[in-house]
Amino acid sequence: MMNNDVSRAPAAPEKEKWWKAAGRKILKTLTHNTGWKIASLVLAICLWGGLITQDTSLPRDKVIDGVKITVVNAANLRSNGLLVVSGLDDTATVRLRARVPQRYYSTVTAANYTARLDLNQIQGTGTQTLKLTASSANSTLYGTVTEILSPDITVQVEEYGVQNRVPVEIRTVGEAPAGYYPAALTYSPQYVDIGGPKEIVEAAVRCVAEYDQSALSPSRNPNTVNLNFTFEDAAGNALDSTNLTVSSTGQTSTLQRIAVSQYVYTMAQVPIDGNNLIKGDVAEGFAVTNIQVIPSTIIVAGRDVAIAPYLQEGAVIFPYEQIDVSNRRQSVSTFLALRTPTNMEYVSNSVVQVNVTIEPVPVAEEAAAAGETEQP
Numbered sequence: 001m002m003n004n005d006v007s008r009a010p011a012a013p014e015k016e017k018w019w020k021a022a023g024r025k026i027l028k029t030l031t032h033n034t035g036w037k038i039a040s041l042v043l044a045i046c047l048w049g050g051l052i053t054q055d056t057s058l059p060r061d062k063v064i065d066g067v068k069i070t071v072v073n074a075a076n077l078r079s080n081g082l083l084v085v086s087g088l089d090d091t092a093t094v095r096l097r098a099r100v101p102q103r104y105y106s107t108v109t110a111a112n113y114t115a116r117l118d119l120n121q122i123q124g125t126g127t128q129t130l131k132l133t134a135s136s137a138n139s140t141l142y143g144t145v146t147e148i149l150s151p152d153i154t155v156q157v158e159e160y161g162v163q164n165r166v167p168v169e170i171r172t173v174g175e176a177p178a179g180y181y182p183a184a185l186t187y188s189p190q191y192v193d194i195g196g197p198k199e200i201v202e203a204a205v206r207c208v209a210e211y212d213q214s215a216l217s218p219s220r221n222p223n224t225v226n227l228n229f230t231f232e233d234a235a236g237n238a239l240d241s242t243n244l245t246v247s248s249t250g251q252t253s254t255l256q257r258i259a260v261s262q263y264v265y266t267m268a269q270v271p272i273d274g275n276n277l278i279k280g281d282v283a284e285g286f287a288v289t290n291i292q293v294i295p296s297t298i299i300v301a302g303r304d305v306a307i308a309p310y311l312q313e314g315a316v317i318f319p320y321e322q323i324d325v326s327n328r329r330q331s332v333s334t335f336l337a338l339r340t341p342t343n344m345e346y347v348s349n350s351v352v353q354v355n356v357t358i359e360p361v362p363v364a365e366e367a368a369a370a371g372e373t374e375q376p
Contacts, residue, residue, distance in 0.1 A: 058101070058102050059099040059100060059101055059102070059143055060099070060100055060102055060105055061097060061098070061099055061100075061146070062097070062098055062099075062100045062105060062108065063095065063096070063097050063149075064095065064096050064097070064098055064108070064109075064110055064112075064113055065093075065095050065110060066093045066095075066110040067093055067094050067095070067096055067110045067113045067114070067115050067134065068092070068093055068110065068114070068115065069091045069092060069093060069094055069115045069116070069117055069132065070114060070115065070116050070117070071088060071091065071116075071117045071119065072116055072117070072118050072119065072120075073118055073119045073120045074119055076119070076120060077119045077120070077122060077160075078160050078195070081159055081160050082122060082124075082125065082157050082158070082159065082160055083157065083158055083159070083160040083196065083197060083243065084119065084122070084155045084156070084157055085156050085157070085158050085197055085242075085243045086155065086156040087153060087154055087155030087156055088117075088153075088155060090153075091117055091153055093110070093115075094115045094132060094134070094148060094149070094150065094151075095148075095149040095150070096113065096115065096134050096145050096147060096148045096149060097145070097146050097147040097148075097149065098113065098136060098142065098143045098144060098145045098146060099143045099144055099146055100142060100143040101140075101141070101142075101143055104141055104142060104143075108142050108143075112136055112137050112138075112141075112142040113134060113135070113136050113137065113142065113145065114134065114135060114136075114137065115132050115133070115134040115148065116132065116133050116134070117130055117132055117153055118130070118133070122155075122157055124157070125157045125158055125159060126156070126157060127154060127155075127156060127157075128154070128155050128156075128157050129152050129153070129154050130152070130153045130154075130155060131151055131152060131153075132148050132151045132152075132153060133148075134148050158197045158198065158199070159197070159198040159199075160195065160196070160197070160198060161195070161196065161197070161198030161199075161201035161202055162193070162194070162195045162201065163193070163194050163195075163201050163202065163204060164193045164249060165191045165192075165193070165249050166191065166192050166193070166194055166204055166205070166206065166207050166231070167190070167191055167206055167207065168187065168189060168190050168191060168192060168206075168207045168208075168209065168229070168258060169206050169207065169208050169209075170185065170187050170209050170210075170211050170227075170258070170260060171208060171209070171210050171211065172185075172211050172212075172213050173210055173211070173212050173213070173214075174212045174213045174214030174215075175213060175214060176213050176214070176216045176264055177214070177216065177217070179266065179267055180216060180217075180218065180264045180265065180266060180267055180301075181264065181265050181266075181267040181299070181301035181345075181346050182213055182216055182262055182263075182264050183262060183263040183264065183265065183345060183346065184262075185211065185260055185261065185262035186260070186261050186262070187209075187258055187259060187260045187261070188248075188258070188259050189248035189249060189255070189258070191248075191249040192207050192246050192247065192248060192249060192255060193246070193247050193248075193249050193250075193251075194207075194231070194244050194245065194246050195244070195245045196241075196243045196244035196245060197243055197244075200231075200239050200240060200241075200243075200244065201244070203233040203234075203239060204231040204232070204233065204239055205232065205233060205234045206231070206232050207229050207230075207231055207246075207258075208229060208230050208231070208232055209227035209228065209229040209230075209258040209260070210227065211225070211227060211260050213262075216262065216264040217264065218264050218265065218266060218304075221263050221264065222261045222262060222263050223261070223262050223263070223264060224259065224260070224261045224262075225259075225260050226256075226257035226258065226259050226260075227257055227258045227259075227260055228257065228258075229246075229257070229258050231244070263345070265301040265302050265303060265307070265345045265346065266301065266302070266303075266304060266307045266311075267299060267300070267301040267307075267346075268299070268300050268301070268307055268310040268311050268315070269297050269298075269299050270297060270298055270299075270300055270310050270315055270316065270317050271296060271297045271316055271317070272293050272295075272296055272297065272298065272316065272317050272318075272319070272338070272352055273316040273317065273318050273319075274291060274293055274296075276318075276322060277291055277293070277319065277322060277323060277336070277354055277356075278291065278322055278323045278324075278325050278356055279322045279323070279324055279325070279326075280324050280325050280326030280327075280328075281325070281326060281327075282325050282326075282327065282328050282329070282358050283327045283328060283329045285360055285361055286328070286329050286358050286359065286360055286361060287358070287359060287360075287361050288325065288356060288357065288358055289357045289358070289359045290355075290356075290357040291354065291355070291356050291357070292354070292355040292357075293352050293353070293354055294352060294353040294354075294355070295348075295349060295352060298317060298338070298340070298347065298348045298349045298352075299346070299347075299348040300340070300341060300344045300346065300347050300348070301344060301345055301346040302341075302343060302344040302345045302346070303345065306341065306343040306344060306345075307344070310341070317338050317339065317340065318338070318339045319336035319337065319338055319339065319352070319354075320336065320337045320338070320339055321336060321337070323336070323354060323356055325356060325358065328358050329358065329360075330358055331355070331356060331357045331358050331359075332355075332356045332358070333353065333354070333355045333356070334353075334354060335351045335352065335353050335354070336351060336352055336354055337350065337351050338350055338351060338352060
């Protein structure tokens with residue numbers, strides 16, 4: 001007897017899900033002839049590389065280091081009364097990315113590109129963030145700039161000021177070597193014009209350079225040096241000159257140094273001849289008890305030939321005249337002109353004061369003197 005109970009019949013296998021079948025088919029396709037497929041891929045890459053190499057017009061990305069930054073419109077900024085006081089020191093070069101034709105890929109350098117920092121972007125004082133721009137010298141040869149790495153430059157801006165005819169002051173330090181006389185120094189310029197941060201410019205009252213006389217020598221006449229300089233306010237405090245532009249008054253070129261020139265001459269200290277300063281005899285009963293010369297010596301300085309006679313032992317300077325003390329009973333003080341040499345570069349005195357002391361002769365001395373004259 002046949003059993004017609006369907007519930008007792010064995011279950012038919014479940015139909016495979018479609019996506020699993022699709023996955024196995026794709027996997028079989030990918031893994032079929034794997035070696036040939038890998039070889040084909042490698043060959044395709046090589047062919048592509050060959051085509052790229054042969055087509056020298058195709059561009060490639062390249063990073064360029066050390067592209068010089070040019071700052072523009074600084075003069076316009078000053079005309080607007082503004083000045084960058086910091087932030088530009090770090091803007092010497094920049095790094096950028098360019099799409100370069102393959103033909104010139106290996107030969108391009110930083111010199112083929114330019115970067116610009118336009119100060120016209122500045123609108124006021126304080127902290128300002130500026131954008132760099134860049135380009136190639138020839139887009140056909142060197143491609144185009146696609147990116148500037150670190151394109152932002154942060155600067156500090158202050159008001160700009162100008163002051164004209166600031167006086168130059170030379171401060172001497174040290175002393176000329178012994179035996180030498182330093183002549184008056186000359187320097188140029190004597191006045192300067194300055195521009196820079198308004199607060200510092202308006203505070204400046206003098207331009208100061210320090211000059212050391214200890215190294216002077218007649219063998220280098222004239223002794224010429226170029227000196228660095230600073231600026232001071234009215235109280236003598238040094239000012240920050242970092243952002244100042246300085247020029248000789250009336251000139252446009254930037255001034256770097258103050259030129260100082262000085263001659264130095266051999267020096268001699270010569271005594272005044274005190275033996276023939278008076279003439280005549282004082283009144284009877286009086287005598288000259290002292291003669292004082294102020295100063296008793298003078299300093300002369302000159303070139304070697306001129307000074308040589310006054311370096312000799314026994315050299316003296318004579319007055320033009322003598323003091324007449326005939327019949328005088330009182331002391332006398334007067335000035336005498338000196339016979340100073342005319343070929344000297346320096347003479348400390350042309351006149352001296354001479355004090356002649358005239359006093360009565362004591363009675364005992366007078367009597368003794370009379371007795372001596374009466375003896376046979």
